[in-house]
Amino acid sequence: MSRLDSxxxxxxxxxxVLNHICARMELPADGPIMEIGLGNGRTFDHLxxxxxxxxxxxxxxxCGAHASSVPxxxxxxxxxxxxxxxxxxxxxxxxVHADIGTxxxxxxxxxLTWLPQMVAGMLASGGIAVSGxxxxxxxxxxxxxxxxxxxxxxxxxxxx
Ligand SMILES: C[S@@+](CC[C@H](N)C(=O)[O-])C[C@H]1O[C@@H](n2cnc3c(N)ncnc32)[C@H](O)[C@@H]1O
Numbered sequence: 001m002s003r004l005d006s007x008x009x010x011x012x013x014x015x016x017v018l019n020h021i022c023a024r025m026e027l028p029a030d031g032p033i034m035e036i037g038l039g040n041g042r043t044f045d046h047l048x049x050x051x052x053x054x055x056x057x058x059x060x061x062x063c064g065a066h067a068s069s070v071p072x073x074x075x076x077x078x079x080x081x082x083x084x085x086x087x088x089x090x091x092x093x094x095x096v097h098a099d100i101g102t103x104x105x106x107x108x109x110x111x112l113t114w115l116p117q118m119v120a121g122m123l124a125s126g127g128i129a130v131s132g133x134x135x136x137x138x139x140x141x142x143x144x145x146x147x148x149x150x151x152x153x154x155x156x157x158x159x160x
Pocket of ligand 1: 036037038039040041042043044059060061062064079080081082099100101
């Protein structure tokens with residue numbers, strides 16, 4: 001598969017999983033959304049369109065988002081997420097979306113030494129995690145992704 005095809009499949013999977021959560025899944029009534037990896041801000045923008053009443057806190061090393069998709073200053077957390085995310089492990093988030101996979105197995109393996117525990121620590125019981133990397137953590141129960149999403153492309157969990 002060409003990298004272009006792979007990129008299109010990744011973005012399609014992201015959109016389909018996020019739409020599935022919005023249309024079909026119950027989230028805790030309260031609690032913010034954590035956007036781990038703001039990037040260009042495309043998924044941040046999609047989330048705020050679909051969850052207009054939720055606070056969305058976005059994390060990245062630096063802000064590289066399109067001007068139309070920059071969070072408010074107090075909802076943008078800059079720095080290494082393995083450090084900045086610690087303060088948000090309050091067990092209150094309704095949804096965590098993590099899009100920080102790189103496609104380099106050795107870099108992703110390093111990320112996976114801390115990401116699953118951080119996502120679990122952020123989520124309230126009943127909260128949803130959606131991630132481009134698998135989150136192997138005992139309190140994150142794997143869920144089926146929509147049929148349109150290829151297996152092992154995007155991962156969905158509910159915090160027990
Ligand atoms: C693939 S992009 C996210 C794209 C985003 N979902 C969008 O729709 O535009 C991943 C982002 O995560 C950030 N990132 C990856 N690992 C990080 C880390 N350990 N700490 C801080 N930022 C990180 C990168 O700087 C990059 O901007």
